[in-house]
Every structure is written in structure tokens, then in C-alpha cells.
Amino acid sequence: MRIVFTLFITTILVSISLLCSAQSDSSKASRDSLADTQLVLTTRLLRENDSLQKADEAQKKALQQQLLLSNDNDNRKKELQQKLNSFEQADSLKKAANLLRINQLKATHSGFPVVPFGDTLFYIYNKLGPLQPSDRAQNINRKLAKLSDDPFFAADSIRAIQNENNIDVAYNDLVLLSVTDDDALWLSQDKMAVAQDYAAIIKKAILQEKKDNSLQSILIRIGWLLLIIVIFSTIVYGINRLFKRLRKKIVREKDRYFKGVKVKEYALLNQQKQVGIVFNVLRIARIIFILFIFYITLPFVFSIFPWTKGIADKLIDWTLSPVKSIFLGFVHYLPKLLTILVIYLITRYLVKLVNYLAEEIATGNLTINGFYADWARPTASGIKFLLYAFMFVVVFPYLPGSDSKIFQGVSVFLGILFSLGSSSAISNVIAGFVITYMRPFKIGDRVKIGEITGDVIEKNLLVTRLRTIKNEEITVPNASILSGHTINFTTSSKDLGLILHTTVTIGYDVPWKQVHEMLIGAAMATNGIMKDRTPFVLQTSLDDFAIAYEINVYTDHSHKMALIYSDLHRNIIDHFNAAGVEIMSPHFIAHRDGNTSTVPPEYLADDYKAPVMKVKVEKE
Numbered sequence: 001m002r003i004v005f006t007l008f009i010t011t012i013l014v015s016i017s018l019l020c021s022a023q024s025d026s027s028k029a030s031r032d033s034l035a036d037t038q039l040v041l042t043t044r045l046l047r048e049n050d051s052l053q054k055a056d057e058a059q060k061k062a063l064q065q066q067l068l069l070s071n072d073n074d075n076r077k078k079e080l081q082q083k084l085n086s087f088e089q090a091d092s093l094k095k096a097a098n099l100l101r102i103n104q105l106k107a108t109h110s111g112f113p114v115v116p117f118g119d120t121l122f123y124i125y126n127k128l129g130p131l132q133p134s135d136r137a138q139n140i141n142r143k144l145a146k147l148s149d150d151p152f153f154a155a156d157s158i159r160a161i162q163n164e165n166n167i168d169v170a171y172n173d174l175v176l177l178s179v180t181d182d183d184a185l186w187l188s189q190d191k192m193a194v195a196q197d198y199a200a201i202i203k204k205a206i207l208q209e210k211k212d213n214s215l216q217s218i219l220i221r222i223g224w225l226l227l228i229i230v231i232f233s234t235i236v237y238g239i240n241r242l243f244k245r246l247r248k249k250i251v252r253e254k255d256r257y258f259k260g261v262k263v264k265e266y267a268l269l270n271q272q273k274q275v276g277i278v279f280n281v282l283r284i285a286r287i288i289f290i291l292f293i294f295y296i297t298l299p300f301v302f303s304i305f306p307w308t309k310g311i312a313d314k315l316i317d318w319t320l321s322p323v324k325s326i327f328l329g330f331v332h333y334l335p336k337l338l339t340i341l342v343i344y345l346i347t348r349y350l351v352k353l354v355n356y357l358a359e360e361i362a363t364g365n366l367t368i369n370g371f372y373a374d375w376a377r378p379t380a381s382g383i384k385f386l387l388y389a390f391m392f393v394v395v396f397p398y399l400p401g402s403d404s405k406i407f408q409g410v411s412v413f414l415g416i417l418f419s420l421g422s423s424s425a426i427s428n429v430i431a432g433f434v435i436t437y438m439r440p441f442k443i444g445d446r447v448k449i450g451e452i453t454g455d456v457i458e459k460n461l462l463v464t465r466l467r468t469i470k471n472e473e474i475t476v477p478n479a480s481i482l483s484g485h486t487i488n489f490t491t492s493s494k495d496l497g498l499i500l501h502t503t504v505t506i507g508y509d510v511p512w513k514q515v516h517e518m519l520i521g522a523a524m525a526t527n528g529i530m531k532d533r534t535p536f537v538l539q540t541s542l543d544d545f546a547i548a549y550e551i552n553v554y555t556d557h558s559h560k561m562a563l564i565y566s567d568l569h570r571n572i573i574d575h576f577n578a579a580g581v582e583i584m585s586p587h588f589i590a591h592r593d594g595n596t597s598t599v600p601p602e603y604l605a606d607d608y609k610a611p612v613m614k615v616k617v618e619k620e
Contacts, residue, residue: 432461497554
């Protein structure tokens with residue numbers, strides 16, 4: 001099974017390699033065309049340099065000949081010698097400059113490799129007739145590949161043959177390649193020496209290729225492949241056995257090594273969870289080890305056969321290139337990373353300073369005139385947000401990839417999403433700051449926001465939470481509070497006293513002074529009102545059937561409003577019933593004759609009798 005898996009992975013990698021090669025053909029053709037042009041220009045420069053050298057040599061020989069013929073004339077001889085020395089010095093400088101330029105060109109143009117069997121034999125730098133350097137290299141590759149398939153190949157038949165202007169490297173009547181003067185110029189050698197070197201290299205390469213493709217060699221390579229697979233399977237089997245033993249040992253001795261993890265009284269990890277985590281770690285480690293061994297094995301497998309050696313090189317390059325790139329990128333990024341670290345540390349300590357000052361002001365240890373203690377923490381939150389925002393703006397250019405168009409596009413996209421999705425949240429935050437500095441209420445105040453009445457139990461930059469007298473917790477967005485009206489029942493209750501009021505309607509037949517006395521008496525009998533402040537009564541309206549009286553009482557217990565109202569209403573009913581006065585709320589429309597009084601029976605006289613209905617009949 002593992003062998004099948006290995007062969008499957010090998011097939012996938014070969015397919016990927018062929019696909020990448022196919023995709024790169026078009027770009028390779030354009031690069032070859034550009035390289036051909038550059039090599040032709042370099043060859044032209046070499047040829048011009050060679051012609052200048054030959055002309056200089058001829059001029060130098062002419063001066064030397066004139067110097068030999070001027071033995072009798074010392075002045076002429078001295079003049080020619082000075083001219084010869086100047087020429088040699090100028091020629092030396094010119095050669096050095098040309099040589100430097102040629103070497104620079106050679107360093108940037110490596111030529112086109114001749115690679116018929118996977119390894120580079122030599123390079124082609126110059127054109128030959130209509131053939132560009134890349135075309136010459138492809139023709140040589142094709143001829144050498146065809147020659148290696150010849151079962152009757154004789155290495156001694158490859159030799160260098162002098163042609164009219166070039167030297168051919170031929171196999172019998174087949175010309176494999178031609179060495180021109182330009183080729184010799186590139187290598188700074190004689191044409192024959194270059195041709196003989198090429199012939200020797202070709203002989204050796206073809207013989208090695210035929211040896212590699214022989215039946216004996218293939219059988220040996222298959223044997224090596226089987227040996228590698230057996231070794232790989234043995235290592236994988238050993239790894240599996242090792243990890244299996246580790247799991248058994250953990251299960252056997254779990255009570256010894258795993259006691260659970262607790263944070264105070266909370267069991268963060270019990271024994272079973274710890275064992276599960278360790279098993280997962282072991283499973284991942286086993287897979288990593290097997291994949292690592294497999295990846296190491298692949299280059300050995302591919303390097304066994306000549307036609308897969310390139311895949312092994314690519315695998316190694318695919319592995320080492322990213323690792324090298326990541327390492328070099330990390331090394332080059334270290335200065336920016338240190339800059340980010342310094343900026344972060346400065347921001348962190350500034351935030352700590354802001355937190356310290358906010359706590360000191362909030363607890364009253366530090367007092368600033370005009371700055372209230374309940375402003376401290378919200379102000380600190382705003383300052384910390386600005387500090388972190390400023391830190392991000394400063395750090396952003398130092399982030400890896402921050403100058404990338406993709407990174408910038410994603411940043412803009414996320415910014416737009418944040419702006420569109422957080423408009424209500426931002427309005428609530430702004431309203432939270434405004435409410436904080438307006439101070440319409442504090443934690444613990446009894447307030448009425450819209451139709452909601454309750455005690456403030458929490459307020460932050462986003463919402464305010466109230467608890468009603470029914471123990472209901474209601475969350476109100478700060479933007480709603482800012483756009484509506486808020487009634488605070490607690491702010492003035494301690495100093496001025498909160499005025500509670502209720503209205504009753506009494507008939508016109510009852511004297512208003514009596515009503516005032518009864519309402520004030522009922523108010524004074526109520527628990528929770530301020531005894532040092534006398535209640536007062538207002539006659540708010542004269543209705544059709546009754547007069548509306550409003551009793552006003554002072555209290556410093558704003559959180560007991562419901563109880564005080566209930567007690568006040570109960571006392572009003574008792575006092576009015578005791579005085580025999582009917583409360584006309586709701587209105588009563590009745591004939592008094594023949595109707596029982598609305599006063600409860602316990603408040604009526606013992607001899608009370610309902611009046612009799614009187615009917616008068618008139619006769620004509």
C-alpha cells in the first residue's frame with residue numbers, strides 16, 4: 001500500500017513538472033529571442049576587437065621594422081623607439097579596457113546550453129549563417145539524441161575535420177556541429193582545440209548515456225529502487241511502532257503524568273482532555289515524520305533513473321528556495337520588526353500610565369478642578385483608543401507587504417466594510433462620550449428614559465442598562481438616549497427633595513379647607529416623606545361634577561417612589577372614608593335619593609339607613 005502511495009505521489013509530481021514546463025514554453029521562446037540578439041551583439045564586439053588587435057599588431061610590426069632599418073640615424077631611432085613605447089602603452093590600456101568589457105558581457109550572457117541527456121555539455125554563443133545560437137543548440141541536441149539511439153555507435157568515429165572556414169565535429173558523414181572563428185573568440189582558444197574538446201565531451205556523454213540505458217544498468221537501478229522502497233517502508237513501520245508504544249505507555253501511566261489543570265477552582269483540563277491533546281500531538285508528529293522521510297526519499301528515487309534526475313533537482317530546489325527566501329526575508333525584516341517592537345513598547349507603557357491616572361482620579365486620590373471622577377474611565381478609554389490607532393498608523397508602513405497593491409486593496413475593502421457596518425455603533429460611541437460629559441445620570445440613579453423607568457446599573461460607550469422595579473434589565477442604546485429626553489429622579493432628591501404628587505376629585509358640596517386638611521393629614525401619615533417639609537395642596541381644575549385637588553409631598557427616597565405612592569393613596573382613602581367624604585374619582589352620576597352612600601359600611605353610623613326614593617305625583 002505504501003509503495004502504491006509512493007508511486008502515486010511520484011506520478012503527480014511528474015505531471016506537475018510537465019505542466020509547469022508546458023506553461024513556460026511561450027515565455028522561454030521570447031527569452032531565447034532576446035538572448036540571441038544580445039549574443040550576436042557581443043560576438044560583433046568580439047570580432048571588432050579581434051580586427052583592431054590584428055591592425056595594432058601590424059602597425060607594431062611596421063614600427064619595429066623601421067626601428068631595425070634606422071641603425072645609422074640615432075635621432076630617427078630615438079624617435080621611433082619613443083613612438084613604439086607610446087603605442088605599446090596605449091595598446092595595453094586599450095586591451096585591458098576591451099578585455100574588461102568583454103568579460104562583463106560574457107558574465108551577463110552565458111549562452112545556450114547543449115543538454116541532450118540532462119547534463120550540460122557546453123554552450124553555444126554565436127550564430128552560424130541563418131541559424132541563431134538557440135537554433136544551433138537545439139540542432140546539436142537533436143543530433144546527439146539520435147546518435148545515442150544508434151545500436152552500432154562507434155565512439156572513434158567522432159572526430160574534428162578541417163573545413164574551408166570552420167572545423168566540423170562529425171560522426172562519419174553526419175556533421176554534429178561546426179566551430180567558427182567567433183566560437184574560438186568567445187572561448188579565447190584556437191578553433192581546432194575547441195573542436196577537439198567538444199568531440200571528446202560528446203564521446204564521453206554518449207558512451208555514458210548508452211551505459212545508463214543498458215539492460216544491466218536498468219536492472220541495477222530497479223534493484224536500487226526496490227531497496228530504497230524497502231528501507232522507506234521499514235522506517236515508516238518503525239515510526240508507527242514507536243508511536244504506538246508511546247500511546248500504550250501514556251494510557252498505562254496516565255495517572256502518573258496527567259493530574260489535570262486547574263485555575264483556582266475551575267478545571268481547565270481534566271485528565272481525559274489532557275490525554276486527548278497528547279494523542280493529537282503524537283498523531284501530528286507521526287504524520288510530519290513520515291512526510292519528512294518521504295520527501296527525503298523522493299530525490300533518491302528520482303535520481304536513480306537518468307530521465308528523472310531533473311525532477312529530483314526540482315524537488316530539492318522547490319524545498320530549499322522557499323526556505324532560503326523565508327530566512328532571508330526574515331533577516332532583512334529584522335530592522336523593521338525591531339522598530340515595530342519599540343513603537344509597541346512605548347504605546348504599551350503610555351497606556352499603563354493612562355490607566356494609572358484614570359484609576360487615581362476615579363478613586364479620588366487625584367483631584368483635578370472641573371474634572372469629575374466619573375469622567376476618568378471613559379476618558380481613559382478614548383485616549384487608549386487614540387493611542388492604539390496612532391500606533392497602527394505608525395506601524396502600518398513597517399508591516400510586511402504593506403506596499404503591495406493587494407495588501408492596500410484588502411485594507412481599503414476592510415475599511416469600507418467597517419465603515420458601512422459600524423455606523424450605528426460609532427453613533428452610539430459618540431453619544432456615549434457626550435452623555436458621559438453631560439452627566440445626566442450616574443450609576444444607581446432612578447431615571448426615566450422614554451417610557452422606561454428604572455435604576456441605572458451600567459453605562460458604557462455603547463449602551464446604558466436599567467433595572468426596573470420588576471427586576472427587568474433593559475438595554476438602551478446611547479444614541480436613543482441622546483436623541484430623546486431623560487428624567488432623573490435622584491439628582492435633587494437629597495438636597496431639594498423629590499416632589500411626588502397625586503390628584504383626587506371631590507364634589508362641590510365638600511368645603512375645600514376640609515379637603516386640604518384631610519389630604520395633608522394623609523400625606524403626613526405616609527412613610528418615606530420628608531417630615532421637615534410640609535406637604536401642600538393645589539386645586540388644579542374645576543371640573544363639571546367635582547373639583548381636582550393635587551397633593552404634593554417631599555421625599556428623599558427616590559428609589560421607593562412606588563411604595564410611597566401606594567402608601568399615600570391608601571392613607572387618602574382611609575382619611576376620606578373616616579370623614580364620610582366621597583371621592584368622586586371616577587365620576588359618579590346618580591340620583592342621591594334612594595342610593596346608598598359610596599363610603600364603606602365600616603365608616604358609616606350604626607343607625608345609617610339609605611334614603612327612600614321620593615316620588616311626587618301631580619294630578620290635573
